[in-house]
Amino acid sequence: MDLKFKIWRQDGPEAAGRMEDYELTGISPDMSLLETLDVLNEQLIANGETAIAFDHDCREGICGTCGMFIDGRPHGPLTGITTCQLHMRSFEDGATIHVEPWRVDAFPVIRDLVVDRSAFDRVIQAGGFVSVNAGTAPEANSIPVRRADAERAFDAAACIGCGACAAVCKNSSAMLFVAAKVSHLSLLPQGRVEAVERVRGTVAQMDAEGFGGCTNTGACEAECPKHVSMEHIARMNWEFVKATLFSRE
């Protein structure tokens, strides 16, 4: 395949960015998009130019490191996959592919396609856990968990923290990310104990980081590579209402 690229280049956090044009020929449809960027970087290095910086690691869709806007959509034109799982067979021969970093105020650009997503870590630090020290847990089977609840908790826990939800949202809202953690833990008896503190803490941190509010457009669910459902946002809102109206402490 012969392809054209328009890729965001930015030398540093404070530098102005720009779209640069690149061309590649002889790309195999079985290559992934990241492998194609590898080839492009090899070409740049051969010409003595600086390689394009992009975040990536596992290249199998589970670590959540990669993430870029491809032709105007997070993780590209397919649904249910991350950028590293996108193969060139999804593009037409001769296509021009636009690649940009996440555009979210709470995720500032570090360089080229690399952004700082540490805001997500701080949200989790604000309550996305069960307070149980190593060595203090009760026997695992002493608390049975309804199978359907465990499965639904898993659906939420499958979030990989890539940031596509906030990146696609017109409000740059991180509701789906926050809801995934709140919902995962509130569905399990082990997590219920701290449900009030968790939803208050994480929602407050989400606001403090500068993420926008949720207006239920559903773009996050549509673009989530792990199919995390908006049902979890509804559950988080219910938890938040309970924590606000019915809980005294």
Added chain:
Amino acid sequence: MLLDARIPEGPLAEKWSLYKSKIRLINPANKRRVDVIVVGSGLAGASAAASLGELGYSVKCFCFQDSPRRAHSVAAQGGINAAKNYQNDGDNVYRLFFDTIKGGDYRSREANVYRLSELSVSIIDQCVAQGVPFAREYGGLLANRSFGGVQVQRTFYARGQTGQQLLLGSYSALSRQVAKGRVTMLPRREMLDLVLIDGKARGIVARNLATGELERHSAHAVVLATGGYGTAYYLSTLALGCNASAAWKAYKRGACIASPSFTQIHPTCIPAAGEHQSKLTLMSESLRNDGRIWVPKALGDNRPPGDIPEGERDYYLERKYPSYGNLAPRDVSSRAAKEVCDAGHGVGPTGLGVYLDFKDALARDGRDTIASRYGNLFEMYLTITGEDPYEVPMRIYPAAHFTMGGLWVDYDLMTTIPGLYAIGECNFADHGANRLGANSLLQACVDGYFVIPYTLGDYLADDIRTGPVATDTPAFDEAERGVRERLDRLLGVGGTTSPRRFHKQLGGILWDRCGMVRSAKGLESAITDLRALREDFWRNVRVTGRADTLNPELERAGRVADFLELAELICHDALDREESCGAHFREEYQTEDGEALRNDEEYKYVSVWEHQGDGEPPKLNKEHLEFANVELAVRSYK
């Protein structure tokens, strides 16, 4: 060097309890005055940092990723073993211990492995309490499945994403300690040297990967949890950032590396599609519970798999190993796949592939049941290859996966440098010459949650009055200068070849000559070629960009330079071991029907390599293994 594994006295089953009752404790007020550095934030690193923070130590945790949640433990699919005996099928701590020792082909230390099995029970309790959504039965109790190499159902799992869920559990525990101020998390940092003061590990020099700044961090002890180095093979199932650099710096500072050639080649990976392949994706071997592995009996049979009648298929694992069949251990399965492909029976465009067929399981259990077990794996396969495994059999081939070898540690998980510990995959401790499926998550958890908090405490009891370790000292100056010089040297070579190309060549050498089958001749030529490649690297590498910004090419170049040195050590190790055991199969040492020929008379030891200076051959030390509780047997899965 005199190696002392410091194995506690007493009967095997009581060693750990006796040990714990004898170690020194530190009172809570004093713990606050003790600093610990943890390098790596995977399952082992995050659980260690969190657990040490919970105890009250002042902890700094480093990772090269943008967040600790990205560490490669996240990608482990299949599950975690624990001797809970929830299935009432005769499992117990001794059996898990025995299976691990046997699976490792009798090249691991009894006392460590027994402790691993013993603590497996508490790990499940811990993870469930954290909210890890393990699979459950309709009655609400935890579900189990069986895994390669064993005959009981002791593997706990969370669909095909067990590693992700366990890692997120340890990440949440770590996050809690960060919020409490007990752990300072430093992401996007790479450890580039270890600092020793008076012979003890007292700090590291790290590079801030976002800004390029070099940083000095001191502590009273350093814990490495830096994972495996399977990426030395270029194509592997590992994340692309996985590297050996931290461990290699430690080696150069005096920590020994044990059995580095014991690399597990995983039998069930998606075959490479072409020359630009950057990594190989693993398909969990839990698939082997229901999938049947076969190749066409006829040479060059190019018919679509569905057109090949039953009688013309060779279910070679079921044929050769009737009692274990498709669940034969990883090394045995991998070699068998290589054998049939080398003989010309391989399938797919490259001929390097075998079928993993779910036709019978789908007919027996129905699509819904199979989807509930492996749905996400089937989807992943479809995404990568464009083929639907519900309709056509998967194609799989072995790939480099897990490194059993690593930094040598004693029973306390301390390396040969006082105050430097190694936990999880970066040490050599528990898996011998071959790791049992679902034991890697177990080891990472056990080391981090339950071993290091005790053993490190005993060591640190001497440091309650030491006070903060200064970083404006000659040892830190020297280390930082060395790091800076090397970065400048990498950027200054000014050659024409990218670091990735060198890495690819290196991987080719290791895969062909130190992969599934090794020989003295191949290894000797590999060592010669590696030396030449290393020289070529330092003459012709081209690293673009600068040192004072985020620069992934510079990071890669440093890691490849270290791999080029480590690779030679790997080959020395494989050359020295004139036997076949576990993942290490020497062509010269096999039985008449092609099975591994172990030599317990001469090689019942752990090879412990000691650095002798750049350009000098490494020195071999031996830790002789004693087996008082298992009988050494030929590992047979027939």
